[in-house]
Amino acid sequence: MTNQIDSEAILKALANPVRREILQWLKQPEHYFPAQHVSVSHGVCAGQIDAKTGLSQSTVSNHLAVLQKSGLICCQKVGQWSFYQRNEAVIQQFLQSLQRDL
């Protein structure tokens, strides 16, 4: 089943260098987040992303929310922690739609 992607929200999400960088990092989580104690297979903890950006927790939280609302990443909550990973299906659908429509 193909969900409808929100190209508008995705383009806005991508129009920011920090958000593009976070997406890059999440593409190779083992490489960019070697300090995470638990496996990165279910995502990277928000705290690890905060630390890597060097920005405030609230700023990064906003960036993650924009990425998540656009559908580019998804979040899994485990207890008090939030783990983020890319939504490759949405990313591929977006690339295909841009290739077709631009």
Next chain:
Amino acid sequence: MTNQIDSEAILKALANPVRREILQWLKQPEHYFPAQHVSVSHGVCAGQIDAKTGLSQSTVSNHLAVLQKSGLICCQKVGQWSFYQRNEAVIQQFLQSLQRDL
């Protein structure tokens, strides 16, 4: 020769529905601008684009400037008129870079 594209500027330019629509129109100028007296082969006159959007001349002028600065469209001046067309080379480079880097 491959010129460096400005993905940041392009993504910002695309993150607006009016600008995406203008790009769509310029893809098929004969279809969308049948009223233009001179051939659309060298571009579509700014006035025609203003009229089609239904927005003010200054608003459309800003949108065209953002698109032009990003490299997605180029402008040719003939006397007092400005004619706009898509820069397909830049659009293709952008799509390839996004496919590679996202």
